[in-house]
Amino acid sequence: MVNKLGSKHVVVIGAGVVGATCALALAERGLAVTLVDRHDRHAAETSHANGGGITPGHAEPWNSPGIMRRLLSRSGSGEPFRIHAHALPGLIGWGLRFLWQSAASRYYRNARDNTRLAVYSAECLRRLRERHALAYHAWTDGSLELYFSRAEMDHALDLRDRIGDPGVRIRQLDVEQTVAMEPALAPVANRLVGAMFMPLHESGDACAFAAEMARCAAGLGARIRLGCQVREILVRKQRVVGLRLGGDGMADQELAADGVVVAAGCGSPALVRALGIRLPIYPVKGYSATLSLSEPALAPSVPLLDLEQRIVTARFGNRLRLAGLADFDGHDLSLRPERLALLIDSACRLLPRLAEEIRSSQVEGWTGLRPMTPKGPPILGPTRVAGLWLNTGHGSMGWTQAAGSAELLADLVTGRDPKIALNGLTLAG
Ligand SMILES: Cc1cc2nc3c(=O)[nH]c(=O)nc-3n(C[C@H](O)[C@H](O)[C@H](O)COP(=O)(O)OP(=O)(O)OC[C@H]3O[C@@H](n4cnc5c(N)ncnc54)[C@H](O)[C@@H]3O)c2cc1C
Numbered sequence: 001m002v003n004k005l006g007s008k009h010v011v012v013i014g015a016g017v018v019g020a021t022c023a024l025a026l027a028e029r030g031l032a033v034t035l036v037d038r039h040d041r042h043a044a045e046t047s048h049a050n051g052g053g054i055t056p057g058h059a060e061p062w063n064s065p066g067i068m069r070r071l072l073s074r075s076g077s078g079e080p081f082r083i084h085a086h087a088l089p090g091l092i093g094w095g096l097r098f099l100w101q102s103a104a105s106r107y108y109r110n111a112r113d114n115t116r117l118a119v120y121s122a123e124c125l126r127r128l129r130e131r132h133a134l135a136y137h138a139w140t141d142g143s144l145e146l147y148f149s150r151a152e153m154d155h156a157l158d159l160r161d162r163i164g165d166p167g168v169r170i171r172q173l174d175v176e177q178t179v180a181m182e183p184a185l186a187p188v189a190n191r192l193v194g195a196m197f198m199p200l201h202e203s204g205d206a207c208a209f210a211a212e213m214a215r216c217a218a219g220l221g222a223r224i225r226l227g228c229q230v231r232e233i234l235v236r237k238q239r240v241v242g243l244r245l246g247g248d249g250m251a252d253q254e255l256a257a258d259g260v261v262v263a264a265g266c267g268s269p270a271l272v273r274a275l276g277i278r279l280p281i282y283p284v285k286g287y288s289a290t291l292s293l294s295e296p297a298l299a300p301s302v303p304l305l306d307l308e309q310r311i312v313t314a315r316f317g318n319r320l321r322l323a324g325l326a327d328f329d330g331h332d333l334s335l336r337p338e339r340l341a342l343l344i345d346s347a348c349r350l351l352p353r354l355a356e357e358i359r360s361s362q363v364e365g366w367t368g369l370r371p372m373t374p375k376g377p378p379i380l381g382p383t384r385v386a387g388l389w390l391n392t393g394h395g396s397m398g399w400t401q402a403a404g405s406a407e408l409l410a411d412l413v414t415g416r417d418p419k420i421a422l423n424g425l426t427l428a429g
Helices: 017-028 067-074 085-100 104-131 150-163 175-181 183-188 206-219 265-273 337-350 352-360 395-413
Strands: 009-013 032-036 081-083 143-147 171-173 194-198 223-225 229-236 239-247 250-256 259-262 282-292 304-306 311-316 319-328 364-372 379-382 388-392
Touching: 009 017, 009 239, 017 032, 017 104, 017 206, 017 259, 017 388, 017 395, 032 206, 067 081, 067 085, 081 085, 085 282, 085 319, 104 150, 104 395, 143 150, 143 175, 171 175, 175 183, 175 194, 183 352, 206 223, 206 395, 229 265, 239 259, 259 265, 259 395, 265 364, 265 388, 282 337, 282 352, 282 395, 304 337, 311 337, 319 337, 337 352, 364 395, 379 395, 388 395
Parallel strands: 009 032, 009 259, 032 223, 081 319, 143 304, 259 388
Antiparallel strands: 143 194, 171 194, 229 239, 239 250, 282 319, 282 364, 304 311, 311 319, 379 388
16 A cells, blocks of 8 residues: 555545546655546546636625525526426425525635635646646636626625635726727627626636646556546545445456545545435536637637626637536436527627527537535545545536645645635535
């Protein structure tokens, strides 16, 4: 179990953006690392085709005070949120906790904790780029949050005031300044009331980023084992001793380990349940559509968030990604055509000059399950089983928080003090 350097062997479960980044952080600290995933490629689940935004200024959880009213008014087949009847029984316990956390005192604390991690993470990501040459269509010049209603904008400003600005450095723009920054918005200037520019924000292809993380980790000696399902985490005397792995056409085998980091997204609760650890993570389905642009000049370069329709856009070279929607649909990953159509209609409304191209293109539709906790912040750090660590439950912020979560975990696993306080970010609360 102990490698040549005398360091410990740590297995990270999950080669999504969270697990792959964590594997690199652990390898950078000289540990012997194995990154394991049940798929035969990196980032095959939620990190595959997400919105592509690094957005610490949007780290506030979704359940702000008054969420019940907003859910009722914005839920349905033509709305950004949809609660499917079949999912209701499995949603009740989590849903009640989600609503409980929406009380102002709890909500603003959670929002501050989540933003603190996201801002730290943006700094870690910048440092990661200084240490490694990474290719993932990175855009590092900020993003625009668009407002089509004065009331919505005032609400957002009030929310931000209450959360505080722990380094997000928001700048309010009027319509003219907004269109000057992103000319693709000129056709909707008459509906816009303004925007917030988030200079810290970035974008890129999270799937490519996860593969880059795994490549860099492998360069430092990490073993990457794809196509291996973790069937069981092996524990003796309340201490992790390894894993039981299986896979298509592969006999079950044991892999010894001194430590295990669970970064398995929506698969995390099932992995630790047998150890008596219950993770309150619900899979909230989202959609994305990606198209190749024949006229890139008409498309936005700056990543956009349209708060009215709740969609985001990001450019990866000549490809445009559109993402949004939140469906409570259990673990069902099926792509419902009417929901994809809603996303596309919303994008056409935001970007009318591109509407024809969006509608006539071969759009790659995709669904993914956000691993959401009722509080909003992820669950990081140790468990009561020695050597078992959690790095999961990042909800709608997984890529935004991946680099910071990886550094925190790597510090904890190697016995160093984490660089930011962990309160509100652990299983204990
Ligand atoms: C539509 C949409 C848009 C989004 N937009 C953004 C955005 O713009 N910015 C942002 O920051 N976040 C965004 N998110 C959220 C973000 O994508 C997720 O938070 C993030 O991908 C979670 O990463 P992860 O590594 O924890 O999980 P995953 O990417 O799901 O990775 C978990 C991995 O664990 C593996 N695994 C699970 N169980 C096992 C097992 N038993 N054995 C072996 N392997 C296992 C899975 O195969 C999987 O590869 C979006 C999500 C959606 C759905």
